[in-house]
Amino acid sequence: MMAEASAEILVEHAGALTDSLTHIEGRPLSAWRAESRSFFNLPDAPVVAAGHQAQAWHAGIVAKTLWSDALARARNATPVHVVVDQDAFDGFFVEWPAREDGLWKANGHRFSNATQEIAALRAPAFRAQEIEHVGETPEYVGAGLARLTAALGLFKNSPNAALQITRALLHGVAHIIQEPRIISASAVMGTSFAQHLLERMVREPDACAQSYNLALQLHPRAARPLRVDGSRSELPLWILNESGERVHASADSVRAARANNQPLLPRASLLGVLLRTALADRFTHGLGGKIYEEVSNDWIRRWLGWQPPHFDVVSATLRLPLENKHNQTHLSGPHQHSFRSAWCDPDLTQTTQAGPSARRRHFLNTIAALPRRSAQRKKLFQELIADRHARRGELAGTLTQLQDVANAHMQARQSLDVAMRRSWCVSLHPPGAIEALSTQLCQRAQDLGA
Known part of the structure; x- marks a missing residue:
């Protein structure tokens, strides 16, 4: 096995925690947080948190949890993991690298099926479907897949x-971190602060939606703008219907949903505000979450006139130590002319020069000298095409060799892309790799005085 390189880590630490005496929405921040912690039966102590959707986490995602663990140890705080369970559940699919004919390819297995538009909190737990054929893969990858399968069964x-x-993914790093308290994003709507913001949204739907849309100008692709139409204005919420599907929410439909005790779920921009303000003394996001939160900050500032507490941003790139000599041999070989160029101009196979071959240049120059739309010009162009076809036949062996080289080059490039992926599930890394990542992040936390 190749030695695994250390991870490339990214840490944007926001510094000191927000003063709990700060007033937000007419009350001390400490009061909102105390009520949220009581709601979730958390200790009356600082909270540091991170979270993610229920999918195959790569090292960059787990880095958020490792960073939160480092902060929790340094500040004697309670670590919390937030399960983003309001997203549509796409099943649980894991890929891994396997070698086939000397090349790396991605094999995959669906442990559970998708539930279309059903929110993840309504998707039932499942019996993990066994992997029938792992393929030729490093021993540590096969062992990781076996551990992941067993962990899914443990929490079925x-x-x-x-x-x-x-729970299965956190089980895989349980020997590295303190056991975090797990809460669901859907449950956050039950906190007093969430209910307070909900009341304001229903009372001020136009202002809420307009401010949200203006904030989206920072990152237009972060989300779809909300409809602004009085009491029919959209709000950054989902309504969960009886089938478990998420339905867009308006002020009117939210009132009706509350009257019927239908669950309301926060969209990403609202969830971040709730978590940063009323739950965690410090929340950690990845690079994607940073974009949402920049929109959220501007939205709340425009709508309510205050700034949500700061957040940390953490990510990491950690690749598997996969052998790449075969790929590098094919990619570093000499290439005089590509197959595509030679197919268009077969006589390039007979020369090392760049640009059109002498034979093709003669055709092109003669054609260019003839009057446009003339019969002679059309006839000579047809002769050029016929000549190219004939030369392809005469040089078929050479062209076939070039095509084989091109195919090998393409396969080597695809193999290298697979080998260099940063998105393999964290369970697949060799022993000690995630521990080393945790050590790196702990050291960075110490260096920053976090």
Whole structure:
């Protein structure tokens, strides 16, 4: 096995925690947080948190949890993991590298099926489908897949698929971190602060939606703008219907949903505000979450006139130590002319010069000298095409060799892309790799005085 390189880590630390005496929405921040912690039965102590959807986390995602663990140890705080369970559940699919004819390819296995538009909190826990054929893969990858399968089975009685997957993945790093308290994003709507913001949204739907849309100008692709139409204005919420599907929410439909005790779920921009303000003394996002939160900050500032507490941004790139000599041999070989160029101009196979071959240049120059749309010009162009076809036949062996080289080059490039992926599930890394990543992040936390 090749030696695994150390991870490339990215840490944007926001510095000191927000003063809990700060007033937000007419009350001390400490009061909102105390009520949220009581709601979730958390200790009356600082909270540091991170979270993610129920999917195959790569090292960059787990880095958020490792960073939160480092902060929790340094500040004697409670670590919390938030299960983002309001997203549509796409099943649980894991890929891994396998060698075939000397090349790396990605094999995949679906442990559970998708539930279309059903929110993850309504997707039932599942019996993990066994992997029938792993293929030729490093021993540590096969062992990681076996551990992940066993962990999914260990938590098969979880209330839903989102919690099952989250618990299984956290189980894989349980020997590195303190056990975090797990809460669901859907449950955050039950906190007093969430209910307070909900009341304001329903009372001020136009202002809420307009401010949200203006904030989206920072990152237009982060989300779809909300409809602004009085009491029919959209709000950054989902309504969960009886089938478990998420339905867009307006002020009117939210009132009706509350009257019927239908669950309301926060969209990403609202969830971040709730977590940063009323739950965690410090929340850690990845690079994607940073974009949402920049929109959220501008939205809340425009709408309510205050700034949500700061957040940290953490990510990491950690690749598997996969052998790449075969790929590098094919990619570093000499290439005089590509197959595509030679197919268009077969006589390039007979020369090392760049540009059109002498034979093709003669045709092109003669054609260019003839009057446009003339019969002679058309006839000579047809002769050029016929000549190219004939030369392809005469040089078929050479062209076939070039095509083989091109195919080998393409396969080597695809193999290298697979080998260099940063998105393999964290369970697949060799022993000690995630521990080393944790050590790096702990050291960075110490260096920053976090």
